[in-house]
Structures are given as structure tokens and as C-alpha cells.
Amino acid sequence: MRNARFRMMARLFFAWALWGLAGPGICAAETFPAIVEAKDHAVLSASREGALIRFEADAGDTVKKGDFLAMLFHRDLIIQKKSHDAQSAYWKRRVKEISGLNRSGFASNEEIEKARIEMISNRSQAEIIDSRIKASKFYAPFDGVVVRRLVRPFEWVEPGRPVIELYSRNRLYFAASLPSKLAVGFEKGKSHVFFVPDIGARITAELSVSEPLVDARSGTIKTYWRVSNSRQAAESGLLPGMRGVLSMGPVRSEAPLSRIK
Known part of the structure; x- marks a missing residue:
């Protein structure tokens, strides 16, 4: 009983120490789902x-x-x-x-x-x-x-x-719906990296265009990135319809202490 209580106190102390070092939140990368699309279809x-x-x-x-x-x-x-x-x-x-x-x-x-x-x-x-x-x-x-x-x-x-x-394999794009506050600050032509689990590869793509409309329900903007090297991406097995992950971070997240193990 005493050992269990000691372990609980040690875990809480460790979480408190991390909170103090990291500030009001734990640093983590924010991710957004994306899908591969073909410009010419x-x-x-x-x-x-x-x-x-x-x-x-x-x-x-x-x-x-x-x-x-x-x-x-x-x-x-x-x-x-x-x-x-x-x-x-x-x-x-x-x-x-x-x-x-x-x-x-x-x-x-x-x-x-x-x-x-x-x-x-x-x-x-x-x-x-x-x-x-x-x-x-x-x-x-x-x-x-x-x-x-x-x-x-x-x-x-x-x-x-x-x-x-x-x-066409020559013009592949990533499409993702991003929070409007984040999307409006993106610079056209800036490169971002997408991880595609199906092929286990990281694909670099350049921001191409954002739709000039905010979805009223989700508060997001549809954004497109052009795959920088379509031939290399095709050789790696990238196909339209595959799902990718865009990581934007590090950002702060308000994770509860109970989730720290």
C-alpha cells in the first residue's frame, strides 16, 4: 500500500516538474490529415x-x-x-x-x-x-x-x-482543411513535409493555393500543396487517394496530468 502511494506521489512530482519546465502546456506537433489528389484527372x-x-x-x-x-x-x-x-x-x-x-x-x-x-x-x-x-x-x-x-x-x-x-503522375497535390487562423498566415511557395503511412515516406510539397472561402461549420480553409518532385514521389509509390499527415509544430497543448505516464 505504501509502495503504491509512493509511486503515485513520485509520478505527480514528475508531472509537476514537467509542467514547470514546459510552461502552461506540453510541447507537441499539431497534425492535420491530408489526401493526395491528381491535378489532371x-x-x-x-x-x-x-x-x-x-x-x-x-x-x-x-x-x-x-x-x-x-x-x-x-x-x-x-x-x-x-x-x-x-x-x-x-x-x-x-x-x-x-x-x-x-x-x-x-x-x-x-x-x-x-x-x-x-x-x-x-x-x-x-x-x-x-x-x-x-x-x-x-x-x-x-x-x-x-x-x-x-x-x-x-x-x-x-x-x-x-x-x-x-x-497524370506529373501534377500530384496534397489537399488539407486547415483552421482559418493558421491557413491565412501561410506563404505561397513555402515547403512543408507530409508523412504518408501507406508508403512510409516523407514527401515535400510547396504551398500552391488556398481556397478564398472559410467553411462556416468547421472554420477551416481548403489548402493545396504541389508535390515538389512528382517523378520521385511516383517512384516511391505515391498515388492519388493516399492519406498523408501534415505536422505543424511544435505547438502548446493543454494535456491533463492524468495522461502522463
């Missing part, structure tokens, strides 16, 4: 209906801007375009022929105008079909990595259906 969706007959990229593949990724069936459209191109070329010749006859008095202006309308109509139809053919193909909008394919090969898709998702 895209979900490519179908702009026309059709069967997805070809995939050239799969999840995890690295692609360059302009690389061909996938294609909808459009052979029927190619046949239709060729037909309208041929009709347009035919009526173009007819306009020339009828115009010659008109100058000789063997054809009316109405006949010329009718031939010209047919030529323009077929040319317009060919251009519309050509735009649908182009919409059948999907290309990478930037250098990046394919995240996932959202449809299966030979699956029918409707306009607006997401087909493939990708992001």
Missing part, C-alpha cells in the same frame, strides 16, 4: 451509342498525350460517309454540267439550284457522319496512367457512359 465518356470493340490500354498502363485508347464500332458509319461523299462528288459534277447547259439555254436556274442543294446536303451529311466516326475513338488527353476500364470489351454503351479513367 479525367474520365472519358462516350458521346455516341455503340459497341466497344477495341481496347488498347488497361489499368496501370502508362500513356502519352494523344495515344489511342479505345474504339466503338463504326464500320457502318464509314460506309455511310463514303456513300454521301460519292453523292456529293456526283452532284458537284452535275452543278458544273448544268451550269454549262444553262449558259447555252438548255437548263434553267432552278435546275442548277436543285443540283447545288443536293451537293450541299450530301456534303453536310458526310461531315456529320465524320464527326460521329471521330467520336467513336478515345485518345489520352494528357501523359498519364490508366486507372481503370469502366466497360467490358464488346459491351454496348450509351452517350454519357464513362469508358476509361486516367490521371
Whole structure:
């Protein structure tokens, strides 16, 4: 009993000594959760209906801007375009022929105008079909990595259906919601270090921008840091969606004595 009381008194004395040395609080680093985001992130969706007959990229593949990724069936459209191109070329010749006859008095202006309308109509139809053919193909909008394919090969898709998702490794950011009193004092371009538990790495990022709005409920400002060396970060395994920790300190915390062991 006496030994237990002695240990309790010794612990209280030790806590009192720490309180006196540290001032009104114990020095500790204040931490804030952050999440990794990709600045360039895209979900490519179908702009026309059709069967997805070809995939050239799969999840995890690295692609360059302009690389061909996938294609909808459009052979029927190619046949239709060729037909309208041929009709347009035919009526173009007819306009020339009828115009010659008109100058000789063997054809009316109405006949010329009718031939010209047919030529323009077929040319317009060919251009519309050509735009649908182009919409059948999907290309990478930037250098990046394919995240996932959202449809299966030979699956029918409707306009607006997401087909493939990708992001760029070259522009990764950390995003965190910070207390407004802290965020407004940050200097743009200043470097901070984030610890990412998933890969056990510390990643340096530069303050990029803070949203010019304080969340009324939490009193925080959404703040973004650009990863300083995206290539090195990618090689270390940093991925969008990973969570990191921003340490800001040391700061003083009013920790109760009962928590000191």
C-alpha cells in the first residue's frame, strides 16, 4: 500500500516538474490529415451509342498525350460517309454540267439550284457522319496512367457512359482543411513535409493555393500543396487517394496530468 502511494506521489512530482519546465502546456506537433489528389484527372465518356470493340490500354498502363485508347464500332458509319461523299462528288459534277447547259439555254436556274442543294446536303451529311466516326475513338488527353476500364470489351454503351479513367503522375497535390487562423498566415511557395503511412515516406510539397472561402461549420480553409518532385514521389509509390499527415509544430497543448505516464 505504501509502495503504491509512493509511486503515485513520485509520478505527480514528475508531472509537476514537467509542467514547470514546459510552461502552461506540453510541447507537441499539431497534425492535420491530408489526401493526395491528381491535378489532371479525367474520365472519358462516350458521346455516341455503340459497341466497344477495341481496347488498347488497361489499368496501370502508362500513356502519352494523344495515344489511342479505345474504339466503338463504326464500320457502318464509314460506309455511310463514303456513300454521301460519292453523292456529293456526283452532284458537284452535275452543278458544273448544268451550269454549262444553262449558259447555252438548255437548263434553267432552278435546275442548277436543285443540283447545288443536293451537293450541299450530301456534303453536310458526310461531315456529320465524320464527326460521329471521330467520336467513336478515345485518345489520352494528357501523359498519364490508366486507372481503370469502366466497360467490358464488346459491351454496348450509351452517350454519357464513362469508358476509361486516367490521371497524370506529373501534377500530384496534397489537399488539407486547415483552421482559418493558421491557413491565412501561410506563404505561397513555402515547403512543408507530409508523412504518408501507406508508403512510409516523407514527401515535400510547396504551398500552391488556398481556397478564398472559410467553411462556416468547421472554420477551416481548403489548402493545396504541389508535390515538389512528382517523378520521385511516383517512384516511391505515391498515388492519388493516399492519406498523408501534415505536422505543424511544435505547438502548446493543454494535456491533463492524468495522461502522463
